[in-house]
Amino acid sequence: MGPVVELKDVGHAFGERTRLFRGITLTLLPERVYALVGPSGSGKSTLLSIIAGWQTPSEGEVVRRGVRKVSWVFQNPVGVARRTALDHVTLPYLGQGYDIATAERLALEQLDRFGLSESAGKRFGELSGGEAQRLMLARGVATNADLLLVDEPTAQLDMRTADAVDRYLGALSRSGMIVVVATHDHRTRDAASDVIDLERYQ
Ligand SMILES: Nc1ncnc2c1ncn2[C@@H]1O[C@H](COP(=O)(O)OP(=O)(O)OP(=O)(O)O)[C@@H](O)[C@H]1O
Numbered sequence: 520m521g522p523v524v525e526l527k528d529v530g531h532a533f534g535e536r537t538r539l540f541r542g543i544t545l546t547l548l549p550e551r552v553y554a555l556v557g558p559s560g561s562g563k564s565t566l567l568s569i570i571a572g573w574q575t576p577s578e579g580e581v582v583r584r585g586v587r588k589v590s591w592v593f594q595n596p597v598g599v600a601r602r603t604a605l606d607h608v609t610l611p612y613l614g615q616g617y618d619i620a621t622a623e624r625l626a627l628e629q630l631d632r633f634g635l636s637e638s639a640g641k642r643f644g645e646l647s648g649g650e651a652q653r654l655m656l657a658r659g660v661a662t663n664a665d666l667l668l669v670d671e672p673t674a675q676l677d678m679r680t681a682d683a684v685d686r687y688l689g690a691l692s693r694s695g696m697i698v699v700v701a702t703h704d705h706r707t708r709d710a711a712s713d714v715i716d717l718e719r720y721q
Pocket residue numbers: 533537539557558559560561562563564565566
């Protein structure tokens with residue numbers, strides 16, 4: 520059986536004044552992409568941390584079954600300026616024990632899924648903002664985690680076109696991981712397989 524994350528009546532508040540959400544009961548499954556949406560300050564980043572296990576909810580409980588490894592794709596791309604896009608995705612495969620030839624082949628497959636074949640040889644510092652964001656997603660998938668949490672992957676304009684959104688969501692859902700994407704972007708919301716709207720849980 521694949522990994523499963525269950526949220527049971529989860530709520531969170533910071534003290535008396537900042538109540539973010541309550542009553543979230545959901546089962547998160549692999550091969551789906553959950554768009555986590557809500558206005559700024561509604562608690563998207565907080566809920567991602569709770570799903571990851573970084574933070575304990577003030578109400579309810581989170582049960583993770585079969586989740587050995589959790590990865591997080593941060594909003595701002597971070598990389599080594601002089602290393603290539605291919606290097607960045609090869610490294611997590613080397614960490615899993617693959618030899619260099621296999622690691623590079625797997626990394627090239629991942630780059631291709633995110634539309635980065637042509638950019639494989641570019642250094643990180645030469646990538647456009649959108650390319651760097653896609654590279655972070657490809658690297659996130661290459662970590663072979665069971666649960667992938669993604670914070671605002673479409674901050675760069677060229678990630679918001681319909682083609683780019685379809686492509687990155689398709690690549691994430693084929694990863695076999697449980698994927699949760701916190702986003703303000705309506706295209707991601709419309710194209711994701713499931714939507715978690717925090718406005719429903721005020
Ligand atoms: N440790 C903390 N103590 C007190 N308040 C906090 C803490 N962390 C976050 N908050 C508050 O909780 C609210 C929700 O923050 P969070 O970052 O989860 O929202 P968000 O929906 O991700 O926002 P955005 O879309 O702007 O990134 C904010 O008002 C924030 O100031």
